[in-house]
Amino acid sequence: MKCLAPLVLVLAAMELVAFAQNAPYDNPPAVAAPYFRVRYAASSQPGELIYPVAYTVWTPPGVPTLRGVIVHQHGCGEGSCKSGQTGAFDLHWQALAQKHQCALLSPAYEQPAGTDCQMWCDPRNGSDRAFQKALVDLGKQSGHPELAEVPWALWGHSGGGHWAGGMLMLHPDRVAAAWLRSGVPLFEAVEGRNIQPHTLPEAALTVPTMCNFGTKEGYTDKESRFKGVWPSNETFFRTMRGRGALLGIAIDPLTSHECGNSRYLAIPWMDACLSQRLPEEDGQPIRPMPQQSAMLAPLPVEEAAFTAAVPAGQYEGDLATSIWLPNEAVATAWKQFVTDSNVADVTPPPAPTNVQLVGDELTWQAAADLESGIAQFIIERDGKTVATVPDKPKNPFGRPLFQGLQYSDTPAVPLARMRWTVDKLEPGQKNPYRVRAKNTAGLVSP
Template identity: 65%
Template sequence: MKARSVAALAVVVLTVLAFGPEASAQEAPYDVVPDVEPPIYRVRYEASSEPGGLAFPVRYTLWVPSGVETLRGVVVHQHGCGTGSCKSGLTGAFDLHWQALARQHGCALLAPAYEQPEQAECRKWCDPRNGSSEAFLKALRDLGQSSGHPELAHVPWALWGHSGGGVWAGGMTLMHPERVAAAWLRSGVPSFEADPNRPEAVPFDLPGAALAVPVMCNLGTKEGVTVTDGRFSRVWPANRAFFEQVRGSGGLIATAIDPLTAHECGNQRYLAIPWFDACLSARLPEESGAPLRPMPLDRVWLAEVRGAVASPAGDYEGNPLAANWLPNEAIARAWMTYTADASVADSTPPPAPTNVRIEENVLRWDADADLQSGVAYFVIERDGEAVAQIPEAPKNPFGRPLFQGLQYSDTPLQPLRRMEYQLKDAPRDAAGYRVRAVNTVGLQSEPSD
């Protein structure tokens, strides 16, 4: 890797991310902590007074899918830097779409929320060596006990991180490669080189075991690709340097450049969740406690880092150790669509809602999100005719409209939206009512029973 590319890395990542825009991008009431009850659990730790200990208090919220006797892993959704982004982490475990991914693989969903003060140094938590790795491991033990899943302390991790959360997820991958099934780094990566301007920033090593972990570096085109000046212009050089070091060493890494966004997450989840699905399907062991399985190498596709077309590895004519590594054809085709216009196709309708009921003149139901495309809204039918849409006008300033809305750091809005509809009359029962789910590409489910 060229020295000038690497030298930029440390300056880029934690100069850009230490005081990100997330605080101003959020809206009230993000000081509100959502209530939890099973299957959602929470633990909170105070900051440590010990040298090298956790600098800020942190809450960890865990969702556990019903009917799973032994968890196979945990999906971790890590917010970015800034007070607003930290507060947005409070809703990460409630996200129906990320829950669908976790449920698909018998995993829990975990979302940390650091209590970083305004203008505080993000490095104090997003570098996992500064106490946040130790706190994370403790949270897995404690939440494993409170949820009745002590295996949580030992299962593999699927790590997603935005901004400083990407630095954290990448750092955890380098520190604990034997535990990481896959890592998605949105707009933030750790550094392999010292930064002369920040001597306290210790570079990471690249252990050989980390090369077996599939990694995706994801960023917006306005973060230094097509917009080469401004606040986030150095994010792309940082990601490129990280990619070159890992891929040049034989690592299973790719980049996915969002053609529409800057530092916000946009529509990345529609590539990230299928990508995690492919990686977890390949890597999670069938038996709890067994080691992670290696990624298959006979289905790999490759693509130029800023190219538009991927091809099977055997047909690729360039240097494979300078190319994007994509695990299979389905992901390669989704990557091509995403990097072209940030859309990912989906031809499968969502699952039908269940447990439709009336409680105090309110129609309520349960529903799982579509694994590929999430949930945009629900249609309420009475005697076969549509009478309402919930929400009436779903919104999302950062991507496709969603039932739960979406924040800058890819988590649901507060107050958390409920699956309910206030009835205008007082029916005796719910027999005449049906509910349909509609995903974010407009596909509609079968009606509920």
């Protein structure tokens, strides 16, 4: 019987792989330009990815040459993995990508329930190789072969934070910035867990990085399911910052493992980093982050309140435990975020475009507000509000959004559509409808 054990394990693994190619991953949103997708089957070869994976990318219309790719990486487990299928459709992150002429890419690892997340969220287990292959193949599909060579801006949640941090350790020269939500790479082995330590390269210290997690993940709540997040983040922070890394910490004061309102800090932080780091011309290396505008704040001791950041040249505390922030504007948003997560916005969103009425269907297009996204649309007839779309925007994890949000901070399914059914007009009657956008700060567009 003993000789049959390896065969049984192999058959069990094959059954899991077969399952992973079906439900719940078998119905992703359809793609058509400017969206593109590739999918790779699971591999049984040593060092290659043992789970199937699909990569969806959005490329900004009208951009002849991409300057970078923003990667939105989900976390572990079936629910989070499935939520990765909609990451590239996120209007808010698309606004950031459009501004910087970047693609927006979201992987969806088809991890079966009950299997080891480390087999994809440690990039050394094949996901690094699959990711880079996807960049080549998606570059060919989209007509942007430069996608295989441009810098990466990495955002990751939970196991996705572990993946993004791991990619930073492996490829620091390719990473323009990294935002690690509730997950970091480890520099020490973990007893009883299939986690191998990473080596910290000197080049990783020059990459702007942010550790972001919820206060209930072991910071104030020491008994929660996610109580180990703060200790691992603290170790990562002290190791990195002690060697001078450009590293910050932003503790969400309201949440546990869910992402909450973190995008309202993550996007302006990423905006500031990409503005300074992306090469000015094709083929050039990533630019170094300038330090003359940096701001520093002390890491709180024993859960004390965060204090405001000051210019780096005026900071009198211990640099090894200081929180690094790229500039004053981000430092202001950071202080608001760590206080109540309510990052302010004083600019209205862009007005919707291409408003069309065909029969009884009103449609439009809209770009998201870079600072605050889109909460809903206001439909007017003859100057009076007749409807809002959606009627009551929802988001169980933070500010209500037009697209809603899933646990790994990606749009809800089915994807929200910009359309509304109206009363049919009389033949020859002029379209009396107008549409306004409302952002999550409550500001309304022209």
